[in-house]
Amino acid sequence: MTEFSIRRLDAGNDEFSSQLDQLLAWESVADQQVEAAVTEILSAVRARGDAAVIEYTNRFDRRQLQSAAGFCLDKPALQAALGRIPAASRAALEVAAQRVRDYHKHQLQSSWQYRESDGTVLGQQITPMEKVGIYVPGGKASYPSSVLMNAIPARVAGVDEVLMVVPSPDDHLSDLVLAAAAIADVDKVFTIGGAQAVAALAYGTETVSRVDKIVGPGNIFVASAKRAVFGQVAIDMIAGPSEILVICDGKTDPDWIAMDLLSQAEHDEQAQSILLSPDAEFLDAVADSLQKQLRELPREAIASRSLADRGALVLVRDIQQAIEVSNRVAPEHLEVSVDEPEQYLPLIRNAGAIFLGRHTAEALGDYCAGPNHVLPTSGTARFSSPLGVYDFQKRSSIIYCSPQGAETLGRVAATLARGEGLDAHARSAEYRVVSD
């Protein structure tokens, strides 16, 4: 049994602002050795394709691949995995997939155009990306739900080909992960991981097609490789540890709220669980419940370390102040466990996903509520959004000038172009100004 401790803070305290800064401080380790290794792997795969992928995979994942065929799984192989998993798991994955699909269809964007009085047409055309690659971690942390959350928005967006990479260390592969790939209609799975998998997707090899975007979480090598290929392909945000911030008026069962905090803390030792309440006795009750329930958890050691290092129970003046603190934290997950929670929505500026009401456990959002569980972490909800269909679509502007429109706009453009010293711009516009 591990010692239980969790930080207690008071938002009314003068020191609170700097205490909060300290609590939130987190930065991914920018390790020189990791960067150097990743640079080497990226250039090897870029230069030598499959051969390099096979070498690194055999070395890092302790495999005995002879050829690229050894790391390819096609749709029948995925279907076979789907046939092997327990019926209850399959049913749950299918319900979750359908709900995720239904929700994400609301995110589809449409092309639009409008015509101006002189006949000029302006607009925006939406098209899906052609190919995307999904990184799925393998080994100890095997998350079929991540497969659904990454692949389904791409499919809803209309992406032509969805590829997935998942490492298979010591030839271990999760049937649940492969089954989820079957349900999410992934086209091909490559059982490779690490920087070598990111390189294969970014540059292409004889076997792996170059993709337009790489999404999905991974370890420090994967994150570092994604950062390095950013620009060559699109990537999603670099994910930090998972976080929850719960705002509670003190009237939800403290065991429920404690377990919500623990469900975040059990993810990893760096995960962050914060509770804000105006009710000091409720904070005490949650602390007691945390201590009690922690002992019943298989992942007790991880969760207790997370609570001790990064957790906090914070006394606030009222729910408004709690929301101000939350906007500053910009949490990945925000639970608003109060009466009539919808009244607070207009005040919430920064949050990845907002869970309203006492019955909405954050864990529902991780699996099957419908919205995506890939969410901005470490305060990046200030400027980024949940993974969505919009991440797999792109826009092209449309400009179609009528002769009259070209005349009016040509004069304006020529004036501005000459102001910037760009003569050919001005002349090109003026060619279409005929009535001078």
Add this chain to the structure above:
Amino acid sequence: MTEFSIRRLDAGNDEFSSQLDQLLAWESVADQQVEAAVTEILSAVRARGDAAVIEYTNRFDRRQLQSAAGFCLDKPALQAALGRIPAASRAALEVAAQRVRDYHKHQLQSSWQYRESDGTVLGQQITPMEKVGIYVPGGKASYPSSVLMNAIPARVAGVDEVLMVVPSPDDHLSDLVLAAAAIADVDKVFTIGGAQAVAALAYGTETVSRVDKIVGPGNIFVASAKRAVFGQVAIDMIAGPSEILVICDGKTDPDWIAMDLLSQAEHDEQAQSILLSPDAEFLDAVADSLQKQLRELPREAIASRSLADRGALVLVRDIQQAIEVSNRVAPEHLEVSVDEPEQYLPLIRNAGAIFLGRHTAEALGDYCAGPNHVLPTSGTARFSSPLGVYDFQKRSSIIYCSPQGAETLGRVAATLARGEGLDAHARSAEYRVVSD
């Protein structure tokens, strides 16, 4: 006078695919010395704030700043610049700004919610970012149009505070740039640039507020600094050289098309101008016109170098083949100079902006047509979009379970959570399953 040359290619040639790869090859120089300098500047500004910004600015821009007040311009200073510029320039900037504003309003996204049969509500809330920073290059390349194109979408999105940085080497500042900032309703201008300006915006100093996103083009130091702070703040894409791809049936005046190609080539020596036509004689006529018109341009040396190094006139079988080639290039600007160009829109997959018809010079899009001129370059239109209002908004998922919804979803979530070995997740969901 410089020697004129431009590459001639034939898309029907066996070698064409590899010739095209060579033509498109371009990668930003990843210079170790630049990276090291940028790393030093970023950490100095992070540690010492304004003092470091002042030191670097005095050193690199040859200025004599004594305090941070020396690099701040408020709204009255911007209005004063607006009063100093020529009336024609002001009128043109105002027309351009209004058209850009009107177009971008079509990009505003709305929050949405829907209720399921058991009373569970799902949705997505859209909020603007709080603060954004716009980088505007100073010195020789002074582009007031860039100020409009970067600031107006942020304002339309509802961003609370729009900050701008523009270096002022040797105390030189463009009134046109400041006037554009006034018209675009920028809140504050800081006359600083380089990695030190990016650092100030990313980390904040005593004088410069930390922003949520940094947009706008810059030199290699700026691009490298933006890449380094990515994650700490959002950034736009790293811009490469500008490009145009023109598809013409041969029936547009060759002088017009030649000038369109030149308007791209005059930007810089690395800019790329490509013409695709099924009419070999038309390609000859455009080549002749390029040679002739080049000599009349103030920026002849730059444009001729760009055409020689990176330009191409390409014979294609027909317009369909031209579009296939264009989709592979994924050009920043695509002109479709043919009859009834709108019929080809559904075939166009990858392009930043599409200019339809013989009257739509690309230059109109640079200044005043309405759509943004900040567009994906170097093939990144495969996965990215013009700068837009959506770049300054973000989304939060909303989940509000009814007691019945929490019960149904709780069972599914618990099954999946146990499959992933996450017991606290399962228990947290099960607390809300009451009718067991």
